Amino acid sequence: MKTIKATLTGLSLAVSLAATANIAQAAEDTIKVGVLHSLSGTMAISETTLKDTVLMMIEKQNKEGGLLGKKLEPVVVDPASNWPLFAEKARELLVKEEVDVIFGSWTSVSRKSVLPVLEELNGLMFYPVQYEGEESSKNVFYTGAAPNQQAIPAVDYLMSEAGGSVERFVLAGTDYVYPRTTNKILESYLQSKGVAEKDIMINYTPFGHSDWQTIVADIKKFGNAGKKTAVISTVNGDANVPFYKELGNQGISAEDIPVIAFSVGEEELSGIDTAPLVGHLAAWNYFMSAESEVNDEFIDTWQTFIKDEERVTNDPMEATYIGFNMWAKAVEKAGSTEVDAVRDAIYGVTVPNLTGGTAVMNTNHHLTKPVLIGEIQDDGQFEIVWETSGGVIGDAWTDFLPESAKIIADWTSPVKCGNYSLETGVCSGQKYE
Amino acid sequence: MKVLQRLAVLVMLCLPSLAQALPDDLGQQLLKGSWTEREQLASTLASSPDALSLKAAQLWLDGELFVLKSSKQLVLSVKEDKRYRVTDLVSGADLGLHKKRAIKKVPLNNKLRGLLRTTLSLQNLQSPNKDLRREAIENLLGDTSAESLALLNQVQQQEQNTDLQALIATGLAVDALESGTPQEQIKAAQQLGDSNHPVAAQALLAQQANTDDQALLAAINKSLADIEQRRRFYGAIENTFFGLSLGSVLLLSAIGLAITFGVMGVINMAHGEMIMLGAYTTFVVQSLLPDHIGASLFISLPLAFLVAGATGVLIERTVIRHLYGRPLETLLATFGVSLILQQAVRSIFSPLNQSVITPEWMSGSIVINEMLSLTVNRVVVIGFSLAVFLGLLFVLKYTRAGLSMRAVTQNRAMASSMGIRTGQVDALTFGLGSGIAGIAGVALSQLTNVGPNLGQNYIIDSFMVVVFGGVGNLWGTFVAAMGLGIVNKFIEPWAGAVIAKILVLVFIILFIQKRPRGLFALKGRAIES
Incomplete structure (x- = not known):
């Protein structure tokens, strides 16, 4: 027992030392940037990368002279994949560390847990992950994809001739808020496109589901009916590997029944034997294989920073990159890091995205950016097979659910609301002055 | 287009092959052309009678055809220590080492893949290989x-x-x-x-x-009914197989716990991490022996047993030994150990999942007929779990070490006075349980993710199986694992995976209310103490 105690004390000492090391460096004249990503627990697998991305961006910005003549100083905290802890850590960042901006969060539930803190203390957060929409907070900028920037174009692609003119759809998802909302939107979108109810199969599985035999057998039967079938997958995280393995083992190839995923990117693929996945699809706003000079440069900087020539980049990293650059640009435009000034300055700011075009921040706090469809290759990269002709404006409230079609978000005058009903003219839900 | 292809094949079957070179700017066309243009090129290449075109089409289909960006030549490439050795497709000339960005894989999408595969397979209608012929016929x-x-x-x-x-x-x-x-x-x-x-x-x-033809309709309906009946029959077989397979996974993950918890009575929350260690051992073995993936699993088995077993002995000697008879403290301490092990793996291997490759001999499925096929990896895991179970039963029943283990766990004082070193036996028993969990990890690495969270996904299920089967009884664990697996798989088709899991848990809770000692309760005085 003594030994454990000793180890534990040692561990906690080391942790607190590491934490204070950051604070000790703080000089008077710096701009503090909070990083709120889980470094331990289940979400560490995805979020650690984003923490490193922010650190890399800060290092790069500092080399170029910082912002407003001041150096940027990162303050990294670990909310440990624990949703209530996200709120606590956000409060710590805003009150104790007095950071000027936060980059953070991955899951929707962690974002929802941070929201009240941000709104109470008037903080500013950039959220870099694709999500289910139906939200627009004054204090959050959403640089990941809204459903109309990922799910809807994915369906359009599948129904097009190039995508195989799919007529039957399986909507498979993990059982939580993002897949449920996305599938609700997709179902109503598919029906509006004339897909009959019997041609849509919806299936939910628990987190980390590893026994896909029955579901894959069902998908196979569903696909044997003669019409071209595809799976739209909102299966999250770890459950994907066994899912694709089972598809491969039961002999379903991407040519028979393609799976288009919204949560599988380069990073997830780097932990998978990709042989059974070749040809399956993913919809994102960025792929590492995108050919552009900014992208080559970004990949080089990243691999040098992380000291690993094989390390991949992915979509949430691009969203972090765009968010960081937009914030920096807005700070320079406003001449201050004060939250209200930055917010007013950021609308309409454009920064280059990594796929070659430019991203624009809209007044609903969502981006305009292109949507790409990629096919998984055996080297764990994506072949870009289709992209939207221009940028797609992120829609906070989807047009494909009757109750949210009439709601808009616009944080400039005269609306100044994230949840404004065009029908009644009332701003409900998150109420601000 | 399709008609043309088929005609070409028909002609080909009759004529000897004609020599025809690849067009010079093919690389350029493949790289810059639209998908429609590529489709045309694909069907020309794949239905051409010329061997080089067919080779190019096959390489394209396999994703092994590249274009050297500088000269737009069609090339092959082999990875050599972070660079790529590039050779010309037509002449076979060595074009030197290049960076990855200097070459571009010839684009390929599902439609092209399907087109190439179908067209190429038509060449195989005359093949001596039965499977190739089958594929060709399937396409028609x-x-x-x-x-x-x-x-x-x-x-x-x-x-x-x-x-x-x-x-x-x-x-x-x-x-x-x-x-x-x-x-x-x-x-x-x-x-x-x-x-x-x-x-x-x-x-x-x-x-x-x-x-509208009534006679025809009657015949069709009769045939459809026949097909449906057979489909139900094979569906039931398939479901049973799925259930056995889920059961074997449960058995594998629980069997180590059946010893540490079931036999020794230690509530070992770090059991899942022993499974994880076994899985990571497989990963390390595969990365050390990248050329022997087929054999890697056999090498991993004893190693995983040793790694997890040694860790188990270490945990028993340093932590658990001091806590026998204090279940709550054991639970907390082992939970702490599990967190430490997880974070250690995260620090050593990174928090990302690691890629464990499935060997060729464990991929694919055994086709019984068009309605029923059994996936090979599941068949292997079922067989493997049975082997582990029987092996363990043998060790406990018929070896001296097994005898001492049973003696110590049943009556420590008596065993001690008979000259058995109880401390040593405790450590060995715990090591055995942990080692078995390590072996389970090798098998599970083939079915699921290898990452720091691997163990957590199995710990609840493992306890569920052991408690349901009856603490202290290996046969109970076996029956419980297989039973729960099959029940789960028969509920799943009509209730969904989420509800199936909940129903099974509810069932176990109710069952435990009625029979607190599980399916096969140990009887006698030993259990009362």
């Missing part, structure tokens, strides 16, 4: 154009294999059902009723919606 099945029909008729006369003859007959029947005389249609409908191929049911359903 759904297609009722006159050319495919001609090809089918042609191969029908040559085909000797009865399975393939049946397949061809199905293809011809599909065609007869669609466009034959009324008598032929009825005959075809009856014939299709005996086929298990999905094409048969599809054709019957399509014709059912199209025809």
Whole structure:
């Protein structure tokens, strides 16, 4: 027992030392940037990368002279994949560390847990992950994809001739808020496109589901009916590997029944034997294989920073990159890091995205950016097979659910609301002055 | 387009091959062309009688055809220590080492892949290999154009294999059902009723919606009913197999716990992490021996046993030994150990999942007929879990070490006074349980993710199985694992995966209320203490 105690004390000492090391460096004249990503627990697998991305961006910005003549100083905290802890850590960042901006969060539930803190203390957060929409907070900028920037174009692609003119759809998802909302939107979108109810199969599985035999057998039967079938997958995280393995083992190839995923990117693929996945699809706003000079440069900087020539980049990293650059640009435009000034300055700011075009921040706090469809290759990269002709404006409230079609978000005058009903003219839900 | 391809193949079957070179700017066309242009190139290449074109098409399909960006040559590339050794496709000349960005893989999407595969496989209608011929015939099945029909008729006369003859007959029947005389249609409908191929049911359903002929409709309905009945029958077999397979996974993950918790009575929350250590051992072995993936699992088994077993002994000697008889403290301490192990793995290997490759011999499925096929990896895991179970039973029943283990756990004081070193036996027993968990990790690495969270996903299920089966009884664990697996898989099709899991848990809770000691309760005085 003594030994454990000793180890534990040692561990906690080391942790607190590491934490204070950051604070000790703080000089008077710096701009503090909070990083709120889980470094331990289940979400560490995805979020650690984003923490490193922010650190890399800060290092790069500092080399170029910082912002407003001041150096940027990162303050990294670990909310440990624990949703209530996200709120606590956000409060710590805003009150104790007095950071000027936060980059953070991955899951929707962690974002929802941070929201009240941000709104109470008037903080500013950039959220870099694709999500289910139906939200627009004054204090959050959403640089990941809204459903109309990922799910809807994915369906359009599948129904097009190039995508195989799919007529039957399986909507498979993990059982939580993002897949449920996305599938609700997709179902109503598919029906509006004339897909009959019997041609849509919806299936939910628990987190980390590893026994896909029955579901894959069902998908196979569903696909044997003669019409071209595809799976739209909102299966999250770890459950994907066994899912694709089972598809491969039961002999379903991407040519028979393609799976288009919204949560599988380069990073997830780097932990998978990709042989059974070749040809399956993913919809994102960025792929590492995108050919552009900014992208080559970004990949080089990243691999040098992380000291690993094989390390991949992915979509949430691009969203972090765009968010960081937009914030920096807005700070320079406003001449201050004060939250209200930055917010007013950021609308309409454009920064280059990594796929070659430019991203624009809209007044609903969502981006305009292109949507790409990629096919998984055996080297764990994506072949870009289709992209939207221009940028797609992120829609906070989807047009494909009757109750949210009439709601808009616009944080400039005269609306100044994230949840404004065009029908009644009332701003409900998150109420601000 | 399709007609052209089929014609080309028909011609080819009769004519000797003509020499024809690849166009010079093919690389440029493939790289810069639109997807439609690439489709045209693909079908030209794959139906060309020229060997080089066919080779190029095959390489393209396999994703091994590259274009050197600087000269737009078609090349092959082999990875050599972070660079790529590039050779010219046509001449085979060595073009030196290049960075990854200097070459570009010839783009390939699902449509092209399908097109290339179908067209190329038509070349195999005459192949001596039965599986290649089957694939070629499969490609002709759904297609009722006159050319495919001609090809089918042609191969029908040559085909000797009865399975393939049946397949061809199905293809011809599909065609007869669609466009034959009324008598032929009825005959075809009856014939299709005996086929298990999905094409048969599809054709019957399509014709059912199209025809007004009562006699034909009756024949179609009868055939569809036959097919449906067989589908149900094979579905039930398949479900049982799924259940056994889930059961074997449960058994594997729980069997180590059946010893540490079941026999020793230690609530070991770090059990899942022992499984994780076994899985990571597999990963390390595979990365050390990248050329021997097929053998890696066999090498990993003893290593995983040793790694996890040694860790188990270490945990027992340093932590658990001091806490015997204090279940709450043991639970907390082992929970702490599990967190430490997880974070250690995160620090050493990164928090990302690691890629464990499935060897060739464990991929794919055993096809019994078109309605029933069993996946190889599951069959292997079922067999493996049985072997581990029986092996463990043997060790406990028939070896001296097993005898001491049972003696110590049943009556520590008596065993001690008979000269058994109880401390040593405790450590060994815990090590054995942990080692078995490590072995389970090797098997599970083939079914699921290898990451720091691997163990957590199995710990609840493991406890569930051991408690349900009856603490202290290996047979109980076996029956509980298989029973729960099968029950789960029979509920799942109509209730969904989420509800199935909940129902099983509710069932166990109710069951434990009624029989607190599980399915097979140990009897006697030993249990009372």
